[in-house]
Amino acid sequence: MNMVNRWLSNEQHGQWVMIIDNADDLSAFSRSPTNSQAKEVNPGAIVDNSVFNCIPQSSNGSVVITSRNRDVAFRLTGSHSDIVKVDPMDEENALSLLRKKLRVEFCRDEAIELLGAIDFMPLAISQAASYISRRAPRTTIATYMRDLRQGEESRKRLLKLDFGDTRRDGTASNSILLTWQMSFEHIRKNRPTATQLLSLMSLFDRQGIPEFVLIDYYKNHGRPNSEFEEDIETLAAYSLISVDRDGDLFDMHRLVQFSTKTWLGLNDELERWKEEYITILGAHFPDGNYENWKACERLFPHAEAVLSYRPMNKRYLEDWWIILSHASEYAETKGDHFRAEILIRASLEAAETCFGKQHSDTALTLNRFGIILKNQGRYEESEAMYRQALEGYGKMLDMENDLVRSINFNLGNVLCMRQEHAEAETILRQVLEVYIQKYGPEHRKTLDTFTALGIVLYERGNLEEAEAMTIQALEGCRKVLGPDHPSTLLSLGHLSDVLARQKRYEEAEFLSKEAWQTLYRVLGRDHPYTLSRMQNRAQILYCLSRTSEAIASLTLCLELSEKKLGAEHPDTLLSRQWLEYISASLDQN
Secondary structure, three states: OOOOEEEEEEEEOEEEEEEOOOOOHHHHHHHOOOHHHHHHHOOOOOOOOOOOHHOOOOEEEEEEEEOOOOHHHHHHHHOOOHOOOOOOOHHHHHEEEEEEHOOOOHHHHHHHHHHOOOOOHHHHHHHHHHHHHHOOOOOOOOHHHHHHHHHHHHHHHHHOOOOOOOOOOOOHHHHHHHHHHHHHHHHHOOHHHHHHHHHHOOOOOOOOOOOHHHHHHHOOOOOOOOHHHHHHHHHHHHOOOOEEEOOOEOOOOHHHHHHHHHHHHHOHHHOOOOOOOOHHHHHOOOOOOOHHHHHHHOOOOOOOHHHHOOOHHHHHHHHHHHHHHHHHHHHHHHOOOOHHHHHHHHHHHHHHHHHHOHHHHHHHHHHHHHHHHOOOHHHHHHHHHHHHHHHHHHOOOOOOHHHHHHHHHHHHHHHHOOOHHHHHHHHHHHHHHHHHHHHHHOOHHHHHHHHHHHHHHHHHHHHHHHHHHHHHHHHHHHHOOOOOOOHHHHHHHHHHHHHHHOOOOHHHHHHHHHHHHHHHHOOOOOOOOHHHHHHHHHHHHOOOHHHHHHHHHHHHHHHHHHHHOOOOOOOHHHHHHHHHHHHHHHOOO
Protein backbone atom coordinates (compact mmCIF):
# COMPACT_ATOMS: atom_id res chain seq x y z
CA MET A 1 0.00 0.00 0.00
CA ASN A 2 1.32 3.40 -0.90
CA MET A 3 1.03 5.45 2.28
CA VAL A 4 1.60 8.76 0.55
CA ASN A 5 1.83 10.94 3.60
CA ARG A 6 1.35 14.22 1.79
CA TRP A 7 0.42 17.06 4.07
CA LEU A 8 -1.11 19.89 2.10
CA SER A 9 -1.52 23.01 4.20
CA ASN A 10 -3.83 25.88 3.46
CA GLU A 11 -2.09 28.75 5.20
CA GLN A 12 -5.04 31.09 4.83
CA HIS A 13 -7.48 28.82 6.63
CA GLY A 14 -5.03 26.76 8.67
CA GLN A 15 -6.37 23.53 7.16
CA TRP A 16 -4.43 20.39 6.32
CA VAL A 17 -5.19 17.42 4.12
CA MET A 18 -3.62 13.98 4.56
CA ILE A 19 -3.85 11.65 1.54
CA ILE A 20 -3.50 7.89 2.03
CA ASP A 21 -3.23 6.50 -1.47
CA ASN A 22 -3.92 2.93 -2.69
CA ALA A 23 -5.29 1.63 0.61
CA ASP A 24 -6.26 -1.77 -0.81
CA ASP A 25 -4.95 -4.07 1.94
CA LEU A 26 -6.68 -3.78 5.31
CA SER A 27 -3.95 -5.78 7.08
CA ALA A 28 -1.46 -2.96 6.37
CA PHE A 29 -3.34 -0.84 8.92
CA SER A 30 -2.62 -3.22 11.81
CA ARG A 31 1.16 -3.23 11.64
CA SER A 32 3.16 -2.33 14.69
CA PRO A 33 4.41 1.27 15.03
CA THR A 34 7.86 2.27 13.91
CA ASN A 35 10.47 3.15 16.47
CA SER A 36 9.88 6.84 15.91
CA GLN A 37 6.16 6.41 16.50
CA ALA A 38 6.72 4.29 19.56
CA LYS A 39 8.85 7.01 21.15
CA GLU A 40 5.84 9.30 21.20
CA VAL A 41 3.60 6.78 22.94
CA ASN A 42 3.33 6.20 26.67
CA PRO A 43 4.28 2.53 27.16
CA GLY A 44 2.00 2.33 30.17
CA ALA A 45 -1.10 3.29 28.22
CA ILE A 46 -3.43 0.66 26.82
CA VAL A 47 -4.07 1.99 23.35
CA ASP A 48 -4.36 0.60 19.84
CA ASN A 49 -1.28 1.67 17.89
CA SER A 50 -2.28 0.30 14.51
CA VAL A 51 -1.52 2.51 11.54
CA PHE A 52 -5.18 3.46 11.37
CA ASN A 53 -5.12 4.85 14.90
CA CYS A 54 -2.05 6.92 14.06
CA ILE A 55 -4.12 8.88 11.54
CA PRO A 56 -4.75 12.27 13.15
CA GLN A 57 -8.24 13.20 14.30
CA SER A 58 -8.76 16.96 14.06
CA SER A 59 -11.41 19.48 13.07
CA ASN A 60 -8.69 21.53 11.37
CA GLY A 61 -8.08 19.12 8.55
CA SER A 62 -9.21 16.21 6.44
CA VAL A 63 -8.05 12.71 5.58
CA VAL A 64 -8.59 11.45 2.03
CA ILE A 65 -8.22 7.70 1.49
CA THR A 66 -8.15 6.17 -1.98
CA SER A 67 -8.91 2.48 -2.48
CA ARG A 68 -10.08 0.09 -5.16
CA ASN A 69 -11.65 -2.14 -2.52
CA ARG A 70 -15.11 -0.97 -1.38
CA ASP A 71 -15.05 -3.24 1.67
CA VAL A 72 -11.73 -1.76 2.81
CA ALA A 73 -13.15 1.72 2.23
CA PHE A 74 -16.13 0.95 4.44
CA ARG A 75 -13.95 -0.56 7.19
CA LEU A 76 -11.73 2.52 7.23
CA THR A 77 -14.47 5.16 7.09
CA GLY A 78 -17.15 3.30 9.02
CA SER A 79 -19.90 4.73 6.85
CA HIS A 80 -21.17 4.18 3.33
CA SER A 81 -22.13 7.85 3.19
CA ASP A 82 -18.43 8.82 3.45
CA ILE A 83 -17.49 6.73 0.41
CA VAL A 84 -17.29 8.66 -2.84
CA LYS A 85 -17.18 6.54 -5.97
CA VAL A 86 -14.67 7.87 -8.47
CA ASP A 87 -15.96 7.21 -11.96
CA PRO A 88 -13.75 7.22 -15.06
CA MET A 89 -12.61 10.69 -16.04
CA ASP A 90 -15.17 12.45 -18.19
CA GLU A 91 -14.37 14.23 -21.43
CA GLU A 92 -14.06 17.75 -20.04
CA ASN A 93 -11.84 16.76 -17.11
CA ALA A 94 -9.67 14.66 -19.40
CA LEU A 95 -9.31 17.63 -21.78
CA SER A 96 -8.40 19.83 -18.84
CA LEU A 97 -5.69 17.41 -17.72
CA LEU A 98 -4.30 17.12 -21.25
CA ARG A 99 -4.25 20.88 -21.60
CA LYS A 100 -2.42 21.25 -18.28
CA LYS A 101 0.19 18.67 -19.26
CA LEU A 102 0.74 19.90 -22.83
CA ARG A 103 0.50 23.64 -22.13
CA VAL A 104 0.00 24.38 -25.82
CA GLU A 105 -3.07 24.91 -27.97
CA PHE A 106 -4.47 21.85 -29.72
CA CYS A 107 -7.38 20.80 -31.88
CA ARG A 108 -10.25 19.75 -29.63
CA ASP A 109 -11.52 17.06 -32.00
CA GLU A 110 -8.06 15.49 -32.32
CA ALA A 111 -7.65 15.59 -28.54
CA ILE A 112 -11.02 13.89 -27.95
CA GLU A 113 -10.06 11.17 -30.42
CA LEU A 114 -6.80 10.60 -28.55
CA LEU A 115 -8.50 10.54 -25.14
CA GLY A 116 -11.03 8.01 -26.37
CA ALA A 117 -8.25 5.77 -27.69
CA ILE A 118 -6.61 5.67 -24.26
CA ASP A 119 -9.85 5.32 -22.27
CA PHE A 120 -9.57 8.70 -20.52
CA MET A 121 -7.04 7.17 -18.10
CA PRO A 122 -5.14 9.90 -16.17
CA LEU A 123 -1.81 8.04 -16.20
CA ALA A 124 -2.15 7.30 -19.92
CA ILE A 125 -2.99 10.96 -20.58
CA SER A 126 0.10 12.06 -18.62
CA GLN A 127 2.32 9.65 -20.54
CA ALA A 128 0.93 10.70 -23.92
CA ALA A 129 1.33 14.39 -23.06
CA SER A 130 4.89 13.80 -21.85
CA TYR A 131 5.77 12.01 -25.07
CA ILE A 132 4.30 14.75 -27.27
CA SER A 133 5.91 17.53 -25.23
CA ARG A 134 9.32 15.89 -25.38
CA ARG A 135 9.18 15.59 -29.18
CA ALA A 136 7.38 18.83 -30.03
CA PRO A 137 7.07 20.47 -32.48
CA ARG A 138 7.69 17.44 -34.73
CA THR A 139 5.21 15.35 -32.77
CA THR A 140 1.61 16.51 -32.38
CA ILE A 141 -1.58 14.86 -31.18
CA ALA A 142 -2.33 13.90 -34.80
CA THR A 143 1.05 12.25 -35.40
CA TYR A 144 0.90 10.55 -32.01
CA MET A 145 -2.47 9.02 -32.98
CA ARG A 146 -1.02 7.83 -36.28
CA ASP A 147 1.83 6.07 -34.46
CA LEU A 148 -0.61 4.53 -32.01
CA ARG A 149 -2.53 2.88 -34.83
CA GLN A 150 0.63 1.63 -36.53
CA GLY A 151 1.74 -0.18 -33.36
CA GLU A 152 -1.45 -2.20 -32.95
CA GLU A 153 0.06 -5.62 -33.71
CA SER A 154 2.90 -5.31 -31.22
CA ARG A 155 0.45 -4.11 -28.55
CA LYS A 156 -1.68 -7.19 -29.13
CA ARG A 157 1.39 -9.31 -28.39
CA LEU A 158 1.93 -7.43 -25.16
CA LEU A 159 -1.64 -7.97 -24.05
CA LYS A 160 -1.38 -11.72 -24.53
CA LEU A 161 0.92 -12.07 -21.53
CA ASP A 162 -0.68 -11.38 -18.16
CA PHE A 163 1.49 -11.42 -15.05
CA GLY A 164 -1.49 -11.99 -12.79
CA ASP A 165 -2.14 -8.68 -11.05
CA THR A 166 -5.78 -9.47 -10.28
CA ARG A 167 -6.41 -5.99 -8.91
CA ARG A 168 -5.76 -4.21 -12.19
CA ASP A 169 -8.51 -3.25 -14.59
CA GLY A 170 -8.32 -4.78 -18.08
CA THR A 171 -9.31 -1.58 -19.82
CA ALA A 172 -6.77 0.35 -17.80
CA SER A 173 -3.97 -2.00 -18.83
CA ASN A 174 -4.91 -1.50 -22.50
CA SER A 175 -4.68 2.26 -22.05
CA ILE A 176 -1.37 2.15 -20.27
CA LEU A 177 0.11 -0.31 -22.74
CA LEU A 178 -0.88 1.96 -25.59
CA THR A 179 0.94 4.95 -24.15
CA TRP A 180 3.70 3.02 -22.38
CA GLN A 181 4.81 1.27 -25.56
CA MET A 182 4.97 4.52 -27.50
CA SER A 183 7.32 6.02 -24.92
CA PHE A 184 9.28 2.83 -24.34
CA GLU A 185 9.96 2.16 -28.02
CA HIS A 186 11.00 5.75 -28.62
CA ILE A 187 13.37 5.75 -25.64
CA ARG A 188 14.73 2.33 -26.58
CA LYS A 189 15.64 3.66 -30.02
CA ASN A 190 17.12 6.98 -28.90
CA ARG A 191 18.43 6.23 -25.40
CA PRO A 192 18.62 2.46 -24.86
CA THR A 193 20.36 2.77 -21.48
CA ALA A 194 17.22 4.42 -20.06
CA THR A 195 15.03 1.49 -21.08
CA GLN A 196 17.59 -0.85 -19.54
CA LEU A 197 17.29 1.08 -16.31
CA LEU A 198 13.50 0.90 -16.47
CA SER A 199 13.74 -2.86 -17.06
CA LEU A 200 15.85 -3.26 -13.94
CA MET A 201 13.61 -0.99 -11.86
CA SER A 202 10.52 -3.01 -12.81
CA LEU A 203 11.90 -5.95 -10.80
CA PHE A 204 11.98 -3.95 -7.56
CA ASP A 205 9.03 -3.40 -5.30
CA ARG A 206 7.47 -0.49 -7.10
CA GLN A 207 7.88 1.96 -4.20
CA GLY A 208 10.99 3.32 -2.54
CA ILE A 209 13.49 2.09 -5.14
CA PRO A 210 16.83 3.32 -3.72
CA GLU A 211 19.26 5.32 -5.81
CA PHE A 212 22.40 3.76 -4.33
CA VAL A 213 21.44 0.25 -5.50
CA LEU A 214 20.71 1.44 -9.03
CA ILE A 215 23.99 3.32 -9.22
CA ASP A 216 25.80 0.07 -8.45
CA TYR A 217 24.37 -1.39 -11.65
CA TYR A 218 26.06 1.42 -13.59
CA LYS A 219 29.34 0.94 -11.71
CA ASN A 220 29.27 -2.80 -12.38
CA HIS A 221 28.99 -2.10 -16.09
CA GLY A 222 31.60 0.66 -16.18
CA ARG A 223 29.12 3.47 -16.79
CA PRO A 224 29.52 6.97 -15.33
CA ASN A 225 27.10 8.54 -12.84
CA SER A 226 26.26 11.22 -15.41
CA GLU A 227 24.69 8.54 -17.60
CA PHE A 228 22.54 7.39 -14.68
CA GLU A 229 21.35 10.95 -14.05
CA GLU A 230 20.40 11.42 -17.71
CA ASP A 231 18.54 8.10 -17.79
CA ILE A 232 16.58 8.97 -14.65
CA GLU A 233 15.69 12.38 -16.09
CA THR A 234 14.47 10.72 -19.30
CA LEU A 235 12.25 8.21 -17.51
CA ALA A 236 10.78 10.87 -15.22
CA ALA A 237 10.14 13.20 -18.16
CA TYR A 238 8.06 10.50 -19.85
CA SER A 239 6.08 9.88 -16.63
CA LEU A 240 7.43 6.33 -16.40
CA ILE A 241 8.82 6.88 -12.89
CA SER A 242 8.49 9.50 -10.18
CA VAL A 243 11.21 10.92 -7.93
CA ASP A 244 10.75 11.68 -4.24
CA ARG A 245 11.38 15.10 -2.76
CA ASP A 246 14.95 14.29 -1.70
CA GLY A 247 15.77 12.80 -5.09
CA ASP A 248 17.19 9.49 -3.85
CA LEU A 249 14.11 7.25 -4.00
CA PHE A 250 12.00 6.37 -7.03
CA ASP A 251 8.49 5.02 -7.50
CA MET A 252 6.84 3.30 -10.44
CA HIS A 253 3.10 3.08 -11.10
CA ARG A 254 1.91 -0.53 -10.86
CA LEU A 255 0.67 -0.48 -14.48
CA VAL A 256 3.99 0.86 -15.77
CA GLN A 257 5.70 -1.93 -13.84
CA PHE A 258 3.23 -4.45 -15.28
CA SER A 259 3.77 -3.19 -18.83
CA THR A 260 7.55 -3.30 -18.55
CA LYS A 261 7.67 -6.81 -17.09
CA THR A 262 5.17 -8.00 -19.68
CA TRP A 263 7.39 -6.69 -22.48
CA LEU A 264 10.46 -8.32 -20.92
CA GLY A 265 8.67 -11.65 -20.72
CA LEU A 266 7.49 -11.55 -24.32
CA ASN A 267 10.93 -10.61 -25.58
CA ASP A 268 12.80 -13.27 -23.56
CA GLU A 269 14.63 -10.68 -21.48
CA LEU A 270 12.98 -11.24 -18.10
CA GLU A 271 15.42 -13.93 -16.97
CA ARG A 272 18.39 -11.71 -17.80
CA TRP A 273 17.02 -8.88 -15.66
CA LYS A 274 16.15 -11.24 -12.82
CA GLU A 275 19.82 -12.17 -12.72
CA GLU A 276 20.93 -8.52 -12.74
CA TYR A 277 18.47 -7.72 -9.97
CA ILE A 278 19.54 -10.64 -7.79
CA THR A 279 23.21 -9.75 -8.25
CA ILE A 280 22.97 -6.12 -7.18
CA LEU A 281 20.45 -6.70 -4.36
CA GLY A 282 22.50 -9.60 -3.01
CA ALA A 283 25.48 -7.25 -2.71
CA HIS A 284 23.48 -4.82 -0.56
CA PHE A 285 21.08 -6.78 1.64
CA PRO A 286 22.92 -7.64 4.90
CA ASP A 287 22.16 -10.30 7.48
CA GLY A 288 19.33 -9.64 9.91
CA ASN A 289 21.41 -8.81 12.99
CA TYR A 290 20.25 -5.89 15.12
CA GLU A 291 23.11 -3.69 13.89
CA ASN A 292 21.82 -3.98 10.31
CA TRP A 293 18.12 -3.33 10.92
CA LYS A 294 18.14 0.15 9.41
CA ALA A 295 19.60 -1.08 6.11
CA CYS A 296 17.37 -4.17 6.12
CA GLU A 297 14.23 -2.13 6.73
CA ARG A 298 14.89 0.03 3.68
CA LEU A 299 15.56 -2.91 1.38
CA PHE A 300 13.21 -5.57 2.80
CA PRO A 301 10.27 -4.98 0.38
CA HIS A 302 12.71 -5.39 -2.51
CA ALA A 303 14.18 -8.54 -0.96
CA GLU A 304 10.68 -9.98 -0.58
CA ALA A 305 10.10 -9.35 -4.30
CA VAL A 306 13.02 -11.71 -5.01
CA LEU A 307 10.83 -14.60 -3.84
CA SER A 308 9.05 -14.65 -7.21
CA TYR A 309 12.29 -14.38 -9.23
CA ARG A 310 13.84 -17.80 -8.71
CA PRO A 311 16.62 -17.91 -11.34
CA MET A 312 17.15 -20.85 -13.66
CA ASN A 313 20.93 -20.45 -13.68
CA LYS A 314 22.49 -22.16 -10.64
CA ARG A 315 25.16 -19.47 -10.51
CA TYR A 316 22.55 -16.89 -9.52
CA LEU A 317 20.59 -19.31 -7.34
CA GLU A 318 23.28 -18.95 -4.66
CA ASP A 319 22.73 -15.19 -4.53
CA TRP A 320 18.97 -15.84 -4.42
CA TRP A 321 19.54 -18.15 -1.44
CA ILE A 322 21.62 -15.53 0.37
CA ILE A 323 19.03 -12.77 -0.09
CA LEU A 324 16.14 -14.94 1.11
CA SER A 325 18.17 -16.27 4.02
CA HIS A 326 19.08 -12.77 5.20
CA ALA A 327 15.54 -11.49 4.61
CA SER A 328 14.05 -14.34 6.65
CA GLU A 329 16.52 -13.63 9.45
CA TYR A 330 15.51 -9.96 9.47
CA ALA A 331 11.78 -10.80 9.45
CA GLU A 332 12.38 -13.22 12.32
CA THR A 333 14.30 -10.75 14.49
CA LYS A 334 11.56 -8.20 13.92
CA GLY A 335 9.01 -10.73 15.19
CA ASP A 336 7.32 -11.59 11.89
CA HIS A 337 7.67 -15.36 12.26
CA PHE A 338 5.18 -16.34 9.58
CA ARG A 339 6.68 -14.20 6.83
CA ALA A 340 10.10 -15.42 7.89
CA GLU A 341 8.95 -19.04 7.39
CA ILE A 342 7.82 -18.37 3.82
CA LEU A 343 11.22 -16.92 2.99
CA ILE A 344 13.29 -19.59 4.75
CA ARG A 345 11.40 -22.45 3.06
CA ALA A 346 12.37 -21.09 -0.35
CA SER A 347 15.91 -20.47 0.90
CA LEU A 348 16.24 -24.06 2.12
CA GLU A 349 15.08 -25.45 -1.22
CA ALA A 350 17.69 -23.30 -2.97
CA ALA A 351 20.43 -24.40 -0.54
CA GLU A 352 19.68 -28.08 -1.10
CA THR A 353 19.72 -27.52 -4.87
CA CYS A 354 22.96 -25.54 -4.85
CA PHE A 355 24.97 -27.35 -2.18
CA GLY A 356 23.28 -30.67 -1.46
CA LYS A 357 21.89 -31.86 1.87
CA GLN A 358 25.26 -32.51 3.52
CA HIS A 359 26.82 -29.08 3.30
CA SER A 360 27.54 -26.34 5.82
CA ASP A 361 25.35 -23.77 4.02
CA THR A 362 22.40 -26.18 4.01
CA ALA A 363 23.00 -26.84 7.71
CA LEU A 364 23.12 -23.08 8.31
CA THR A 365 19.72 -22.69 6.62
CA LEU A 366 18.25 -25.56 8.63
CA ASN A 367 19.58 -23.87 11.76
CA ARG A 368 17.79 -20.62 10.89
CA PHE A 369 14.65 -22.56 10.03
CA GLY A 370 14.77 -24.17 13.47
CA ILE A 371 14.86 -20.75 15.16
CA ILE A 372 11.76 -19.64 13.25
CA LEU A 373 9.88 -22.83 14.18
CA LYS A 374 10.89 -22.48 17.83
CA ASN A 375 9.62 -18.92 17.96
CA GLN A 376 6.31 -20.09 16.53
CA GLY A 377 6.03 -22.52 19.44
CA ARG A 378 6.61 -25.55 17.19
CA TYR A 379 9.27 -26.99 19.47
CA GLU A 380 9.25 -30.60 18.26
CA GLU A 381 9.68 -29.54 14.62
CA SER A 382 12.38 -27.11 15.66
CA GLU A 383 14.36 -29.79 17.49
CA ALA A 384 14.08 -32.09 14.47
CA MET A 385 15.43 -29.34 12.23
CA TYR A 386 18.50 -28.81 14.46
CA ARG A 387 19.22 -32.53 14.66
CA GLN A 388 18.84 -32.86 10.90
CA ALA A 389 21.35 -30.03 10.45
CA LEU A 390 23.87 -31.69 12.75
CA GLU A 391 23.49 -35.17 11.26
CA GLY A 392 23.48 -33.97 7.66
CA TYR A 393 26.56 -31.83 8.20
CA GLY A 394 28.40 -34.84 9.61
CA LYS A 395 30.13 -32.95 12.43
CA MET A 396 27.64 -33.48 15.23
CA LEU A 397 30.22 -33.75 18.01
CA ASP A 398 32.77 -31.23 16.71
CA MET A 399 32.29 -28.37 19.18
CA GLU A 400 35.34 -26.64 17.73
CA ASN A 401 33.27 -25.93 14.61
CA ASP A 402 31.49 -22.57 14.89
CA LEU A 403 28.37 -23.69 13.02
CA VAL A 404 28.07 -26.83 15.15
CA ARG A 405 28.29 -24.70 18.30
CA SER A 406 25.58 -22.38 16.97
CA ILE A 407 23.27 -25.28 16.16
CA ASN A 408 23.87 -26.84 19.58
CA PHE A 409 23.21 -23.51 21.26
CA ASN A 410 19.81 -23.34 19.55
CA LEU A 411 19.17 -27.02 20.26
CA GLY A 412 19.79 -26.36 23.96
CA ASN A 413 17.27 -23.50 23.88
CA VAL A 414 14.51 -25.58 22.31
CA LEU A 415 15.19 -28.52 24.63
CA CYS A 416 14.61 -26.13 27.51
CA MET A 417 11.28 -25.18 25.96
CA ARG A 418 10.43 -28.90 25.72
CA GLN A 419 11.20 -29.32 29.45
CA GLU A 420 14.29 -31.44 28.66
CA HIS A 421 16.29 -29.37 31.11
CA ALA A 422 19.06 -31.84 31.96
CA GLU A 423 20.09 -32.38 28.33
CA ALA A 424 19.73 -28.65 27.63
CA GLU A 425 22.06 -27.81 30.52
CA THR A 426 24.68 -30.35 29.39
CA ILE A 427 24.72 -29.00 25.83
CA LEU A 428 24.81 -25.33 26.83
CA ARG A 429 27.62 -25.85 29.35
CA GLN A 430 29.69 -27.48 26.59
CA VAL A 431 28.97 -24.58 24.24
CA LEU A 432 29.78 -22.01 26.93
CA GLU A 433 33.09 -23.64 27.79
CA VAL A 434 34.26 -23.49 24.18
CA TYR A 435 33.05 -19.90 23.69
CA ILE A 436 34.93 -18.72 26.78
CA GLN A 437 38.10 -20.42 25.61
CA LYS A 438 37.78 -19.25 22.03
CA TYR A 439 36.35 -15.72 22.38
CA GLY A 440 36.54 -14.78 26.05
CA PRO A 441 33.75 -13.97 28.56
CA GLU A 442 32.62 -10.72 26.91
CA HIS A 443 32.00 -11.88 23.35
CA ARG A 444 28.37 -11.60 22.20
CA LYS A 445 28.04 -15.36 21.62
CA THR A 446 29.43 -16.05 25.09
CA LEU A 447 27.04 -13.55 26.66
CA ASP A 448 24.02 -15.02 24.87
CA THR A 449 25.03 -18.46 26.14
CA PHE A 450 25.31 -17.15 29.71
CA THR A 451 21.71 -15.93 29.38
CA ALA A 452 20.46 -19.17 27.84
CA LEU A 453 22.14 -21.29 30.50
CA GLY A 454 20.77 -18.99 33.19
CA ILE A 455 17.24 -19.68 31.91
CA VAL A 456 17.84 -23.46 32.10
CA LEU A 457 19.20 -23.17 35.64
CA TYR A 458 16.17 -21.07 36.57
CA GLU A 459 13.85 -23.76 35.23
CA ARG A 460 15.77 -26.41 37.22
CA GLY A 461 15.42 -24.38 40.42
CA ASN A 462 19.13 -23.55 40.74
CA LEU A 463 18.33 -19.90 41.43
CA GLU A 464 21.63 -18.83 43.00
CA GLU A 465 23.72 -19.89 40.01
CA ALA A 466 21.02 -18.67 37.61
CA GLU A 467 21.18 -15.20 39.19
CA ALA A 468 25.00 -15.07 39.07
CA MET A 469 25.10 -16.21 35.45
CA THR A 470 22.39 -13.78 34.35
CA ILE A 471 24.06 -10.84 36.12
CA GLN A 472 27.31 -11.68 34.34
CA ALA A 473 25.44 -11.78 31.01
CA LEU A 474 23.66 -8.50 31.71
CA GLU A 475 26.77 -6.60 32.74
CA GLY A 476 28.66 -7.88 29.70
CA CYS A 477 25.82 -7.03 27.30
CA ARG A 478 25.51 -3.50 28.67
CA LYS A 479 29.24 -2.99 28.24
CA VAL A 480 29.69 -4.62 24.82
CA LEU A 481 26.31 -4.19 23.09
CA GLY A 482 24.74 -1.20 24.84
CA PRO A 483 21.61 -0.78 26.99
CA ASP A 484 19.09 -0.98 24.12
CA HIS A 485 20.36 -4.11 22.40
CA PRO A 486 17.81 -6.97 22.39
CA SER A 487 20.35 -9.33 24.05
CA THR A 488 20.79 -6.82 26.89
CA LEU A 489 17.05 -6.50 27.35
CA LEU A 490 16.51 -10.27 27.34
CA SER A 491 19.11 -10.63 30.09
CA LEU A 492 17.51 -7.80 32.05
CA GLY A 493 14.08 -9.37 31.77
CA HIS A 494 15.34 -12.80 32.77
CA LEU A 495 17.08 -11.36 35.83
CA SER A 496 13.74 -9.93 36.95
CA ASP A 497 12.22 -13.43 36.62
CA VAL A 498 14.98 -14.93 38.78
CA LEU A 499 14.41 -12.28 41.44
CA ALA A 500 10.66 -12.82 41.35
CA ARG A 501 11.17 -16.56 41.84
CA GLN A 502 13.07 -15.63 45.02
CA LYS A 503 10.08 -13.45 46.06
CA ARG A 504 12.10 -10.25 45.67
CA TYR A 505 9.12 -8.69 43.92
CA GLU A 506 9.95 -4.99 44.27
CA GLU A 507 13.39 -5.45 42.70
CA ALA A 508 11.91 -7.73 40.07
CA GLU A 509 9.17 -5.28 39.10
CA PHE A 510 11.65 -2.42 38.74
CA LEU A 511 13.85 -4.41 36.33
CA SER A 512 10.90 -5.92 34.48
CA LYS A 513 9.35 -2.51 33.89
CA GLU A 514 12.65 -1.15 32.56
CA ALA A 515 13.04 -4.12 30.21
CA TRP A 516 9.44 -3.91 28.98
CA GLN A 517 9.46 -0.16 28.34
CA THR A 518 12.78 -0.31 26.49
CA LEU A 519 11.64 -3.27 24.39
CA TYR A 520 8.45 -1.35 23.63
CA ARG A 521 10.48 1.62 22.43
CA VAL A 522 13.09 -0.34 20.48
CA LEU A 523 11.06 -3.21 19.00
CA GLY A 524 7.44 -2.07 19.21
CA ARG A 525 4.64 -3.14 21.49
CA ASP A 526 3.64 -6.31 19.61
CA HIS A 527 7.11 -7.78 19.13
CA PRO A 528 7.23 -11.26 20.73
CA TYR A 529 10.02 -10.16 23.11
CA THR A 530 7.91 -7.22 24.28
CA LEU A 531 4.84 -9.42 24.73
CA SER A 532 6.79 -12.00 26.72
CA ARG A 533 8.10 -9.32 29.06
CA MET A 534 4.63 -7.79 29.35
CA GLN A 535 3.24 -11.16 30.41
CA ASN A 536 5.96 -11.83 32.98
CA ARG A 537 5.62 -8.35 34.43
CA ALA A 538 1.87 -8.91 34.87
CA GLN A 539 2.66 -11.97 36.97
CA ILE A 540 4.97 -9.89 39.16
CA LEU A 541 2.31 -7.19 39.51
CA TYR A 542 -0.14 -9.83 40.70
CA CYS A 543 2.34 -11.02 43.31
CA LEU A 544 2.62 -7.39 44.48
CA SER A 545 -1.19 -7.33 44.89
CA ARG A 546 -1.51 -4.85 42.02
CA THR A 547 -4.21 -7.06 40.57
CA SER A 548 -6.09 -4.53 38.43
CA GLU A 549 -2.85 -3.51 36.70
CA ALA A 550 -1.98 -7.16 36.13
CA ILE A 551 -5.38 -7.88 34.56
CA ALA A 552 -5.20 -4.81 32.31
CA SER A 553 -1.71 -5.74 31.16
CA LEU A 554 -2.62 -9.38 30.51
CA THR A 555 -5.79 -8.41 28.66
CA LEU A 556 -3.82 -6.29 26.21
CA CYS A 557 -1.03 -8.86 26.02
CA LEU A 558 -3.52 -11.61 25.13
CA GLU A 559 -5.15 -9.47 22.44
CA LEU A 560 -1.80 -8.64 20.85
CA SER A 561 -0.49 -12.21 21.14
CA GLU A 562 -3.52 -13.63 19.38
CA LYS A 563 -2.98 -11.24 16.48
CA LYS A 564 0.80 -11.56 16.30
CA LEU A 565 1.46 -15.18 17.29
CA GLY A 566 -1.87 -16.92 16.87
CA ALA A 567 -4.41 -18.27 19.35
CA GLU A 568 -2.56 -21.59 19.85
CA HIS A 569 0.96 -20.27 20.39
CA PRO A 570 2.33 -21.35 23.81
CA ASP A 571 2.85 -17.71 24.87
CA THR A 572 -0.75 -16.85 23.92
CA LEU A 573 -2.08 -19.86 25.84
CA LEU A 574 0.00 -18.91 28.89
CA SER A 575 -1.33 -15.34 28.83
CA ARG A 576 -4.88 -16.67 28.63
CA GLN A 577 -4.30 -19.07 31.54
CA TRP A 578 -2.82 -16.37 33.73
CA LEU A 579 -5.63 -13.95 32.91
CA GLU A 580 -8.24 -16.57 33.79
CA TYR A 581 -6.42 -17.46 37.01
CA ILE A 582 -6.00 -13.86 38.20
CA SER A 583 -9.55 -12.92 37.21
CA ALA A 584 -10.90 -15.94 39.08
CA SER A 585 -8.92 -15.03 42.21
CA LEU A 586 -10.30 -11.50 42.03
CA ASP A 587 -13.86 -12.84 41.82
CA GLN A 588 -13.29 -15.04 44.86
CA ASN A 589 -12.20 -12.04 46.90
